[in-house]
Amino acid sequence: MKVTPVPVCVISGFLGAGKTTLLNNILNGDHGLNITVLVNDFGAIDIDSQLLAKQEGNTISLKNGCICCSLQNDLVFELQALLSNPDGPPEYIVIEASGVSDPSKIISALKYPQIRDVFQIDSVVTLIDVQTIQDLEGDVKHLAMSQLDTADIIVMNKVADVSKADLQRIHDDWLYPSARVIETNYSDVPLDILFSLSGRSKALMDSSNLKHEHSHKGLFHTWHWKSDQQIDVTKLRSAIMKLPKDIYRAKGVFFSDAYPDERVVLQVVGARQEWSKDQYQNQDRQSQLVMISMKKEVDMSAIQEQLDDCVLGSIAK
Amino acid sequence: MKNMQNFSSTNCHPTMTTAEILLKNGKIYTVNSDQPWCEAVAISSGIFIGTGTYEELESLIDENTHIIDLQGQFVMPGLYDMHTHPDLALAPGYAGYLDIAKEDPTPSEVKDAILQYASENEERWIYGQYFVKYTFKREGIIPDRYWLDSFIKDRPVAIHDRSWGCILANSMALELANITKDTRDPGNGYIERDPLSGEPTGILVDGAYSLIYKAMPPTPSHALERAYRDGLNYQASRGVVGTKYVHVCEHRLDALKAIDEAGQMSARVEAAISWQDDIFPVKRRWELLAGERHYYRSSRLNANAVKFHFDGTHESRSSYLSTAWPGENKWRGGLNLTPEHITDMLVDLDRRGIRVIAHCTGDGASDLFLDAVAEARRVNGPNGVRHQCAHSTNLLDENLPRFAALNVTAEFSPVGWYPSSFAKARQSVGEERWPRMYNFKGVLDAGGIAVMGTDWPVSHINPWVGFEAMITRQNPLIDSDEVFSGVAVSIEEAIRIMTLNGAYAMGVEEKAGSIEVGKSADLIVLEHNPFEIEIRGKLHQTQVQLTMLQGQCTWDEIEVFTGSANEAVWKERPNF
Numbered sequence: 001m002k003v004t005p006v007p008v009c010v011i012s013g014f015l016g017a018g019k020t021t022l023l024n025n026i027l028n029g030d031h032g033l034n035i036t037v038l039v040n041d042f043g044a045i046d047i048d049s050q051l052l053a054k055q056e057g058n059t060i061s062l063k064n065g066c067i068c069c070s071l072q073n074d075l076v077f078e079l080q081a082l083l084s085n086p087d088g089p090p091e092y093i094v095i096e097a098s099g100v101s102d103p104s105k106i107i108s109a110l111k112y113p114q115i116r117d118v119f120q121i122d123s124v125v126t127l128i129d130v131q132t133i134q135d136l137e138g139d140v141k142h143l144a145m146s147q148l149d150t151a152d153i154i155v156m157n158k159v160a161d162v163s164k165a166d167l168q169r170i171h172d173d174w175l176y177p178s179a180r181v182i183e184t185n186y187s188d189v190p191l192d193i194l195f196s197l198s199g200r201s202k203a204l205m206d207s208s209n210l211k212h213e214h215s216h217k218g219l220f221h222t223w224h225w226k227s228d229q230q231i232d233v234t235k236l237r238s239a240i241m242k243l244p245k246d247i248y249r250a251k252g253v254f255f256s257d258a259y260p261d262e263r264v265v266l267q268v269v270g271a272r273q274e275w276s277k278d279q280y281q282n283q284d285r286q287s288q289l290v291m292i293s294m295k296k297e298v299d300m301s302a303i304q305e306q307l308d309d310c311v312l313g314s315i316a317k
Numbered sequence: 318m319k320n321m322q323n324f325s326s327t328n329c330h331p332t333m334t335t336a337e338i339l340l341k342n343g344k345i346y347t348v349n350s351d352q353p354w355c356e357a358v359a360i361s362s363g364i365f366i367g368t369g370t371y372e373e374l375e376s377l378i379d380e381n382t383h384i385i386d387l388q389g390q391f392v393m394p395g396l397y398d399m400h401t402h403p404d405l406a407l408a409p410g411y412a413g414y415l416d417i418a419k420e421d422p423t424p425s426e427v428k429d430a431i432l433q434y435a436s437e438n439e440e441r442w443i444y445g446q447y448f449v450k451y452t453f454k455r456e457g458i459i460p461d462r463y464w465l466d467s468f469i470k471d472r473p474v475a476i477h478d479r480s481w482g483c484i485l486a487n488s489m490a491l492e493l494a495n496i497t498k499d500t501r502d503p504g505n506g507y508i509e510r511d512p513l514s515g516e517p518t519g520i521l522v523d524g525a526y527s528l529i530y531k532a533m534p535p536t537p538s539h540a541l542e543r544a545y546r547d548g549l550n551y552q553a554s555r556g557v558v559g560t561k562y563v564h565v566c567e568h569r570l571d572a573l574k575a576i577d578e579a580g581q582m583s584a585r586v587e588a589a590i591s592w593q594d595d596i597f598p599v600k601r602r603w604e605l606l607a608g609e610r611h612y613y614r615s616s617r618l619n620a621n622a623v624k625f626h627f628d629g630t631h632e633s634r635s636s637y638l639s640t641a642w643p644g645e646n647k648w649r650g651g652l653n654l655t656p657e658h659i660t661d662m663l664v665d666l667d668r669r670g671i672r673v674i675a676h677c678t679g680d681g682a683s684d685l686f687l688d689a690v691a692e693a694r695r696v697n698g699p700n701g702v703r704h705q706c707a708h709s710t711n712l713l714d715e716n717l718p719r720f721a722a723l724n725v726t727a728e729f730s731p732v733g734w735y736p737s738s739f740a741k742a743r744q745s746v747g748e749e750r751w752p753r754m755y756n757f758k759g760v761l762d763a764g765g766i767a768v769m770g771t772d773w774p775v776s777h778i779n780p781w782v783g784f785e786a787m788i789t790r791q792n793p794l795i796d797s798d799e800v801f802s803g804v805a806v807s808i809e810e811a812i813r814i815m816t817l818n819g820a821y822a823m824g825v826e827e828k829a830g831s832i833e834v835g836k837s838a839d840l841i842v843l844e845h846n847p848f849e850i851e852i853r854g855k856l857h858q859t860q861v862q863l864t865m866l867q868g869q870c871t872w873d874e875i876e877v878f879t880g881s882a883n884e885a886v887w888k889e890r891p892n893f
């Protein structure tokens with residue numbers, strides 16, 4: 001029996017980068033999800049007191065979820081244990097990586113064969129404190145590189161505290177071509193970008209066939225692309241690598257004669273593109289791609305052209 | 318030691334009427350209950366031929382006797398470290414593997430370093446460290462087999478990333494390791510694959526890099542020899558005369574034999590052949606166990622033991638417990654081998670006189686191990702083979718008398734029994750088990766044999782740290798009043814654990830381990846008397862001034878043998 005994998009959001013960043021603020025924003029958010037949070041130790045977190053319900057053993061119960069202080073043990077075992085929770089598996093998991101540990105270890109563990117079918121990485125967010133990042137040296141600098149490397153989305157936090165020029169320097173010194181960056185203060189990250197499952201994020205992805213739509217008080221824009229013809233998947237994969245950097249999420253299904261009984265599925269979360277394929281026997285073989293940006297003016301003409309260029313011709317019936 | 322070709326036999330033994338060496342004016346703690354203290358010892362042909370006062374031994378002196386005045390220094394039998402791994406700690410660093418010695422190497426620096434190494438080294442494999450994924454991302458390059466293939470196709474390449482979270486291999490390395498789209502992922506790791514084609518990308522994560530190791534040539538013999546030589550050198554400088562190198566293969570045994578033949582085997586070494594291939598492959602395991610191991614045998618070296626990992630670790634909650642882990646309904650930890658496997662193996666090896674050393678951190682694993690030994694006793698009868706329960710992090714109280722009854726040695730490794738990050742992780746086992754952690758005292762009081770192993774590189778190879786901490790159960794390395802759970806042992810008990818009990822665990826207690834007439838002349842001279850100092854914070858810093866094994870000087874800080882035919886084997890302590 002195929003189970004629906006539990007989505008996992010991993011938050012990394014140094015102490016003081018704003019992880020706890022983000023965590024509080026998440027726990028206070030109206031995403032409608034019951035969230036289980038895994039942290040390294042309770043001492044390092046400072047959860048809004050009105051959210052707390054009770055603390056028992058290594059778990060703090062919250063009004064809309066719980067926090068387990070258990071990352072000091074083996075993450076794989078901890079995650080497996082969550083699945084056998086008598087109240088059922090968690091709806092959504094947020095892992096707050098310790099400020100001193102390498103988040104790539106968490107990401108690797110989530111892909112181990114024993115758990116990769118039951119958990120799915122929804123997003124990996126790395127917060128950077130723009131006030132301090134330029135001063136890092138040695139092992140701490142190495143760790144920052146690993147945090148940035150692992151990130152689907154990089155949150156440059158506290159941007160109001162530095163000049164435009166300094167901000168640009170951080171971009172030049174630290175970021176990479178495929179980086180998806182959100183500049184914020186107070187870790188104010190739109191949760192619809194972080195969570196694929198939140199009500200609005202789902203609504204955005206599943207919405208109608210409009211070519212271009214904007215919603216959520218103008219914060220998000222979506223673009224749709226579709227084709228009834230078969231697709232050159234190899235070409236498509238390199239086209240998707242060139243998505244505009246303002247696209248934070250995308251989701252698509254594609255059909256090709258190379259995969260006659262399957263459909264190719266794409267999930268884009270920030271800088272990460274996740275391809276998969278699954279069995280598909282249905283007659284309806286329309287390829288579709290929906291993309292979400294956070295900026296109003298995104299030049300989609302180039303990507304439109306590249307996507308059109310992946311169309312091979314009519315699908316064999 | 319093979320190069321001392323002066324063996325004794327029934328009708329042929331060296332005369333022992335006069336002393337070659339006489340140490341006098343010492344405070345000699347013998348660990349012999351019939352004569353706990355003496356002032357002088359006389360040594361001939363590597364054996365104590367007299368212990369007592371100088372006056373009592375005077376008749377053993379002739380014109381060739383080397384008389385050493387200890388000037389009141391403290392002397393005791395040499396130490397035994399019953400579980401350690403110099404090869405694992407040192408050999409990789411000595412192997413001459415590729416080291417891209419740059420702070421944050423860019424892809425082109427990685428490429429240049431690989432090509433330069435390739436041109437300078439004839440070994441087919443190019444293995445080493447490290448690349449940084451982030452620098453590849455900065456340049457928009459994907460670190461995969463195709464990138465490596467683009468400049469080096471004809472030699473296998475495998476490079477670790479900086480955090481050792483993955484290894485990057487080229488197509489030839491994957492091919493030699495037989496890694497294809499059909500290869501199954503190992504536990505605790507995976508082969509990164511193209512999501513649509515399933516083809517390996519060349520990135521192997523965590524446990525998956527062992528797939529590459531298996532295909533690589535073994536650690537070069539020069540690196541293994543240097544590692545063991547440095548390990549022995551360090552151990553001699555800390556007073557170790559007996560040790561177990563737990564986990565060896567045919568290459569490691571070859572390295573140890575080379576050191577033995579060069580006269581540098583400065584401790585009695587028991588080398589335990591790995592039962593599993595989980596650290597490195599043992600290609601000649603069955604030949605070794607069938608009898609090939611005897612080719613390595615000397616008075617200083619034997620390979621009459623095997624080592625296996627029965628369960629996991631407390632840190633990963635894979636220690637196999639007698640009940641479920643805290644917070645779990647069913648999870649008791651994991652066994653790497655079935656109890657039936659262990660029982661059959663134990664009965665078989667026991668019959669052949671081979672010691673079985675079992676990694677058992679959880680109280681459930683040691684319970685099963687003792688059951689297997691009990692079955693071996695039932696089938697084979699009492700035969701004197703002493704098996705060894707390694708680590709023994711947690712033992713059930715009910716099992717304490719079984720160590721004596723079944724003649725099993727309980728071995729404890731130090732970083733666990735004083736407050737340290739390891740010990741704290743091990744406390745996750747639940748409060749009710751805390752009093753039973755590292756229960757030296759329980760084993761001793763029940764009549765059993767407890768020993769200690771440094772388990773380097775898990776903790777440091779200096780045995781004095783654990784020596785102190787088993788008496789204080791406090792962290793010797795930091796100034797803190799925190800005391801670790803469990804019962805401490807007395808200094809007398811600790812000395813016996815470090816000496817005679819070690820000899821017992823190696824099966825040589827009739828010949829060594831205490832200062833007695835007829836026993837091997839093994840002793841150490843210390844800078845201070847442990848009975849007269851404050852143990853806390855002090856004992857672990859003890860400097861060993863002289864180490865002797867079979868009358869041979871292996872370490873000599875006070876230079877009493879300088880210029881003699883018995884000059885110390887080692888002159889300088891390696892800096893680990």
